[in-house]
Amino acid sequence: MAAVQQLLASPSPAPAPVSSQRINDTSASADMELDSTSNDPVMIDSGLMKGAPQTGDSRIAVIVYGQGQENVVSVFAEVLGKPVKLKRSFKDVDHEDEGFVIGLALQEAKQDVEDRDQQLLVAINAHCTSPHSQLMAKPRTFFISTTFPDVQAALPNLDILTVGADAVEIRVDLLREPRGDGTFSDIPSLSYVGQQVMLLRQRTELPIIFTTRCTKENGKFPMDNPDLYYEYLYRAVQWGVEYIDVELWLPEHIRKKLYEKRGNSRIMSAFHDFSGTFKWPSQYAQDVFVKSRQYADIVKMIAIINDHNENFELEYFRSKIRAQYPDAPPLSAVNMGEIGQFSRTLNTVFSPITHPLLPIIAAPGQMSTAEINGALALLGQLPKKYFYGISSAAARSIAPRAPFYEKCFNELGLPHQFAVVERQHNNPAGIQSWCNQRDFGGAYLDPGLSYQTIMKHNPWFSTLNNGQGPTLSEAAQGIGIIDTIVVKPSGSSGSGSTSTPPSQYSGTMPPGGQPGLAPNTSLIFDNASWRGILSTLTRDLAPSAYFGRTAVVLALTADDAAPVFFALKALKMSKIYTVGFRTPSGLARNAPPIEQFISMESLQRARSVADNRAPFVIISALGRGKSNIVGMMLRVFGEAGPPGSSNTKKVFLNLAEAASQQKNDPIVVAEQSGFTAYDAADVAAFTTVESLRLLVGQNVPYSFVRLASGRNLF
Numbered sequence: 001m002a003a004v005q006q007l008l009a010s011p012s013p014a015p016a017p018v019s020s021q022r023i024n025d026t027s028a029s030a031d032m033e034l035d036s037t038s039n040d041p042v043m044i045d046s047g048l049m050k051g052a053p054q055t056g057d058s059r060i061a062v063i064v065y066g067q068g069q070e071n072v073v074s075v076f077a078e079v080l081g082k083p084v085k086l087k088r089s090f091k092d093v094d095h096e097d098e099g100f101v102i103g104l105a106l107q108e109a110k111q112d113v114e115d116r117d118q119q120l121l122v123a124i125n126a127h128c129t130s131p132h133s134q135l136m137a138k139p140r141t142f143f144i145s146t147t148f149p150d151v152q153a154a155l156p157n158l159d160i161l162t163v164g165a166d167a168v169e170i171r172v173d174l175l176r177e178p179r180g181d182g183t184f185s186d187i188p189s190l191s192y193v194g195q196q197v198m199l200l201r202q203r204t205e206l207p208i209i210f211t212t213r214c215t216k217e218n219g220k221f222p223m224d225n226p227d228l229y230y231e232y233l234y235r236a237v238q239w240g241v242e243y244i245d246v247e248l249w250l251p252e253h254i255r256k257k258l259y260e261k262r263g264n265s266r267i268m269s270a271f272h273d274f275s276g277t278f279k280w281p282s283q284y285a286q287d288v289f290v291k292s293r294q295y296a297d298i299v300k301m302i303a304i305i306n307d308h309n310e311n312f313e314l315e316y317f318r319s320k321i322r323a324q325y326p327d328a329p330p331l332s333a334v335n336m337g338e339i340g341q342f343s344r345t346l347n348t349v350f351s352p353i354t355h356p357l358l359p360i361i362a363a364p365g366q367m368s369t370a371e372i373n374g375a376l377a378l379l380g381q382l383p384k385k386y387f388y389g390i391s392s393a394a395a396r397s398i399a400p401r402a403p404f405y406e407k408c409f410n411e412l413g414l415p416h417q418f419a420v421v422e423r424q425h426n427n428p429a430g431i432q433s434w435c436n437q438r439d440f441g442g443a444y445l446d447p448g449l450s451y452q453t454i455m456k457h458n459p460w461f462s463t464l465n466n467g468q469g470p471t472l473s474e475a476a477q478g479i480g481i482i483d484t485i486v487v488k489p490s491g492s493s494g495s496g497s498t499s500t501p502p503s504q505y506s507g508t509m510p511p512g513g514q515p516g517l518a519p520n521t522s523l524i525f526d527n528a529s530w531r532g533i534l535s536t537l538t539r540d541l542a543p544s545a546y547f548g549r550t551a552v553v554l555a556l557t558a559d560d561a562a563p564v565f566f567a568l569k570a571l572k573m574s575k576i577y578t579v580g581f582r583t584p585s586g587l588a589r590n591a592p593p594i595e596q597f598i599s600m601e602s603l604q605r606a607r608s609v610a611d612n613r614a615p616f617v618i619i620s621a622l623g624r625g626k627s628n629i630v631g632m633m634l635r636v637f638g639e640a641g642p643p644g645s646s647n648t649k650k651v652f653l654n655l656a657e658a659a660s661q662q663k664n665d666p667i668v669v670a671e672q673s674g675f676t677a678y679d680a681a682d683v684a685a686f687t688t689v690e691s692l693r694l695l696v697g698q699n700v701p702y703s704f705v706r707l708a709s710g711r712n713l714f
């Protein structure tokens with residue numbers, strides 16, 4: 001609700017209310033820019049009325065929703081206290097619609113969004129890419145059940161707590177709201193819960209799971225008034241919380257209503273059986289699943305068992321359910337207690353995890369990610385692999401990634417081995433020797449190398465995939481630079497790699513490595529650095545802050561600029577001015593329109609545009625020796641643009657090694673010229689997050705990477 005009110009009342013781009021990331025999410029896949037500011041000067045701000053509610057924006061709110069998300073319109077309408085009307089285009093909205101909230105499907109809205117009457121209506125982008133489908137596509141997902149009585153206490157450790165987690169659960173029933181007289185309320189009030197959710201939202205980018213666990217299922221929420229659950233859970237929908245835990249015992253009309261009105265939230269149906277008599281092979285277990293799936297995006301079933309064999313019964317149940325109900329929501333099912341721990345290692349959908357730093361475990365038998373991975377490794381389900389950081393000496397000194405990888409593998413209890421191997425400067429040969437081994441797990445290349453260079457000097461790669469070579473991700477194709485080599489089992493197609501017999505093997509054998517890539521394995525060439533750049537640019541700003549605006553990119557070579565272009569394209573920037581290099585046509589195809597600064601006149605022209613087309617972001621990959629040019633650009637464009645045109649600071653990103661303590665350090669110049677500045681270490685940390693995700697499928701928070709590399713963020 002806060003989010004909706006902020007969107008409409010705020011005269012500036014919406015800050016970060018609880019659900020800004022979701023309701024206002026204009027992720028790279030969104031392709032429409034909508035209004036984030038109000039043109040309407042109707043805010044009441046007289047001293048007399050201090051504290052009185054503000055009327056906010058009185059234009060008609062048009063909620064643009066994505067396919068299948070029409071329910072989100074009524075979430076907005078309810079908060080605004082207005083009825084809903086659905087329309088087919090912006091031009092259909094007229095004065096008769098005042099007093100209504102209008103819903104417009106994204107596909108239809110796209111047709112005439114440019115021509116909308118901005119005096120009459122405010123378009124609110126409510127379509128979003130829910131993290132749900134992406135998460136469900138991962139082979140394994142975990143969520144951490146926080147058990148803090150006050151989220152504040154969790155914040156200092158949140159980075160480390162969430163290493164390896166794909167979502168974070170807030171156990172609302174365990175929150176303890178102080179009354180002020182030394183006692184605590186029986187149930188935390190909605191406003192207290194709202195503050196707690198907000199605290200969590202601001203400190204983690206992970207999806208939140210909102211849980212009001214009842215007393216019968218190991219929680220503290222009283223069961224005498226089911227309407228109370230509706231009140232809390234529906235408020236979480238309005239806050240834009242990503243997952244809402246809805247217990248199966250709740251009356252059907254409540255579960256149905258929550259499901260139908262879930263907007264962009266996803267429902268996790270929850271069933272716990274503590275009786276000790278629950279049996280997975282029973283008809284009852286199947287009935288529970290069937291009843292749960294009706295109003296669920298994920299079905300969670302958890303039971304106390306008495307015998308280890310019941311873990312196998314659960315596995316049989318899992319496979320039976322998958323076969324019988326192929327279209328049903330994913331099943332997350334585990335057994336509780338020590339006996340049930342085995343099942344916690346086998347469940348792959350949203351496994352609940354704990355962490356040694358939590359005050360209590362949320363349920364008997366809960367394990368940490370490290371314990372689960374350790375158990376999987378013992379069972380042979382997580383074989384030891386060799387991962388490599390293939391880098392040049394120079395790159396290692398700029399951003400040492402290796403210690404972090406080791407820390408991460410330890411923290412996650414992964415059995416893998418990580419080694420940094422040095423590639424000779426200017427010699428790209430020999431990469432294949434690290435990859436062509438049976439237990440190769442993947443590698444990052446730092447710096448990345450062009451696809452052509454790798455293939456020319458490492459002919460073994462061309463023999464992969466029956467002679468077709470490695471698969472290229474979309475980013476690797478568009479950028480042409482490879483910085484991550486991912487290993488994928490190739491399923492049943494049999495299109496595996498061709499292993500090279502030891503006699504043809506060139507290069508040094510890695511310690512412990514057996515030559516010959518494992519059969520039925522394929523390699524994917526990918527690029528993680530563009531994501532590092534994108535994440536850095538959007539750390540403090542919504543992607544929409546960049547839409548349609550222009551950038552200046554300074555580099556010595558097109559290769560250095562390539563990942564930047566890809567990121568700027570994802571941000572839908574309208575133009576890139578380049579300095580220091582020519583853009584080859586292949587690269588230009590994957591970038592916004594490009595203009596090279598070839599003279600002072602062209603620079604002057606870009607400088608004198610008096611609207612949003614003045615460069616908003618400057619990205620430099622020029623090294624120390626060229627900091628004068630970078631400084632000059634920063635001074636020139638720091639002042640450009642109409643005065644007061646935006647209250648958002650311009651952005652500078654320095655991809656080159658920091659010229660520490662120097663007078664002309666571009667970061668210092670940028671800050672003096674009014675830019676928000678980021679440096680190569682920010683990008684390196686985000687790139688590490690991405691490469692870990694690509695290589696080991698584990699989610700690690702950016703702030704943990706920064707902490708582990710010795711910088712405290714907050």
Ligand SMILES: O=C1C[C@@](O)(C(=O)O)C[C@@H](O)[C@@H]1O
Pocket residue numbers: 145169171211213245270272300302336352353362363364366
């Ligand atoms: O539903 C679950 C699973 C859980 O009960 C467990 O068994 O790990 C822990 C709870 O916090 C969570 O809401």
